[in-house]
Amino acid sequence: MHYLKILNAMLHYIEQNLKKEIDLQSFVKGTAFSYDLLSRLFSILAGISLKQYIRARRLSEAAKELNISQVKINQIANFYGYDSVDSFRYAFKKYHGVTPSQVKKGASYKYFLPLEFQTSLKDGCNIPVEVLSLPPLQVSGYRVPIVAETIVKENLFAQLWEEFLTKLNSVTNSNKLKLYEFFDFTMEGEKVYYLACEGLSLADQQKIGFAQLNFPAGKYAVFTMPAQEIQNSSEPSKYIRETFFVDENDINYDVPDFFCHQIGNRQQRNYDIKAYIALKN
Secondary structure, three states: OHHHHHHHHHHHHHHHOOOOOOOHHHHHOOOOOOHHHHHHHHHHHHOOOHHHHHHHHHHHHHHHHHHHOOOOHHHHHHHOOOOOHHHHHHHHHHHHOOOHHHHHOOOOEOOEOOOEEOOOEEOOOEOOEEEEEEOOEEEEEEEOOOOHHHHHHOOOHHHHHHHHHHHHHOOOOHHHOEEEEEEEEOOOOOEEEEEEEEOOOHHHHHHOOOEEEEEOOEEEEEEEEEHHHHHOOOOHHHHHHHHHOOOHHHEOOOOOOEEEEOOOOOOOOOOEEEEEEEEOO
């Protein structure tokens, strides 16, 4: 589908020029399509106009930069094409529901992912992001006795979750507990996979052979994502870091990333999972 290649090239051009002037009229001159045709095709496939998409991408990147950098609001406004701080504040508040100053202090904001057209649309959804200071977290779980690389390579996650839930349901109702999963490294540098839950009694923990696991208090970036988005990625933490973080020096690699499966019907299509990325204080 030649037009999909053109649309993806246009999306790449937009991404490369979010902080510059975007001249799509000039871009399409090198293609076999008119601007009006590509614009209509984009709107049909994406469900939003090109103008709305560019605004959503710029305001998403602006919020991300405000949240994790020391750059001033007036500079961010200028970077993303706003003539004044007032017009930037107005557009920002209308899109995110909060002000630039609030995001700079850690308020949650929306993040519209870059689009990519395939035979079906990839990405392009709003992902709520917030920075939270969390108390210490204590969970009950176990280290999966399979090499992490093998789990990823052979995609054993569904099988391991089934075994984990069978153990857990032998002593309690897993639907009433928050569930967790994460990768960590041993002292010897071996990467291992853990499954865990919150709220299990010590007696039940010992009965099924789980151990106490602890996450330290600290600052975390929290991403609320559709379960399918995470489950379709073999390395969701890497995907999040590469998508959302301008500077990976902001990440605290001494604490493992972890994913929280909230209490609720985990079979629903709209079920969300929260991804926690530890940040440096």
